[in-house]
Amino acid sequence: MDKMESTRDRLIQLLAENGDAYISGQALSEAIGISRNAVWKQMKELEKDGYQIEAKPRIGYRITKFPDKISSNTLKWGLETEWIGKTIIHHPSVDSTQAIGHQSARDGAPHGTIIVADEQTGGRGRMNRDWHSAKGKGMWLSLILRPKIPPTHAAQLTLLTATVLAEVLDQYDSINPSIKWPNDILINEKKTAGILTEMQAEQDQIQYILIGIGLNVNQTKDDLHQDIQSKATSLRIETDNEFSIKNIIQELLVAFEKSFDNYIEQGFLPIKKKWESYGFKMGKDIVIKTFKDIWRAPFLGISDDGALCTESKQGKSISLYSAEIEWFDE
Incomplete structure (x- = not known):
């Protein structure tokens, strides 16, 4: 983060902490360590970015609306x-x-x-x-x-x-x-x-x-x-x-x-x-394909380490960490 971004980030943080209340240019100047004129210039840059800022002489600034864009x-x-x-x-x-x-x-x-x-x-x-x-x-x-x-x-x-x-x-x-x-x-x-x-x-x-x-x-x-x-x-x-x-x-x-x-x-x-x-298809049959076999079995949930819990072709409980699953019926 460069110095200008850091200054702007701190400025917005102060305005956010103040909520709907105004904060004076002098208070912002002292808190951030820049001149009051520099504070005013930063406000104008924020307005270019889509921030709506209300400024009142001898009272101060407040942000009334942030742009919906991501930053x-x-x-x-x-x-x-x-x-x-x-x-x-x-x-x-x-x-x-x-x-x-x-x-x-x-x-x-x-x-x-x-x-x-x-x-x-x-x-x-x-x-x-x-x-x-x-x-x-x-x-x-x-x-x-x-x-x-x-x-x-x-x-x-x-x-x-x-x-x-x-x-x-x-x-x-x-x-x-x-x-x-x-x-x-x-x-x-x-x-x-x-x-x-x-x-x-x-x-x-x-x-x-x-x-x-x-x-x-x-x-x-x-x-x-x-x-x-x-x-x-x-x-x-x-x-x-x-x-x-x-x-x-x-x-x-x-x-x-x-x-x-x-x-x-x-x-x-x-x-x-x-x-x-x-869980999608919980309790319902899914088609399981491994290197050696293919079968239908119910999806029974997940194990503590994230494995898929199901049954083998012989009906025994098993956990699968990797397998090709057909989730959707053709």
Whole structure:
């Protein structure tokens, strides 16, 4: 962050803390360490970015409205969290937020850092599949975590993230999300979000976990590539309404922080139960293909380490970590 960005970030923080009350130019000048004229110039730059600022002579300034566009400042405005999102890295366009996240984590970015972009030109999902990340149409972000848990528990955070995202979407009318194992969010049996978790660890200690989330928000059907129109959807397609991406990100961060803190205190069992309440095809037959065999068996839930619980061809309980699953009946 350069000096100008740091000054502007501090300025907005002070205005946000003051809420609807005015704060004088002199008070801002002294708090930030710049002249009153420099404060005025910063206010004009904020107005160019779409902030609505009310200024009264001899009384001071206040922000009456933030632009709905995504930036580190607009995301911090009104974000009621204790630790998540205190550092936000925003880019208009990146290859992928995961790539930026890895570099930021290696450079010492703190626990709870958010990397968010308006567009990803090289977004990817599980198994290195492409993820189409249209500009200004969806939520493309990565979250840096430095949890004090064993590396063997890292998969639990992927499942936690899926439940948080499902719960956030579930609050909107006409959206009934489900989670397809392990971490795709479906609406009406079409994919609308994916989660990619990557970890850097040494022996029994996690250095950092990077959780990437891609959510289709305001795409129309024409915005989706023709080859995925039958398999993918967006919140707008499903509801015929446009959504504030900024608000969804803030709602996600608040919900994630609460869920993560509860997980650290209470363990994985509450997350497991919640995941299974959203689980796609829970209790129903799925088709399982392995290298040697193919069979139908019921999807019975998930294990503590994220494995798919089902039955073998002989009817015995088994856990699968990798297999080709046919979820949809032809």
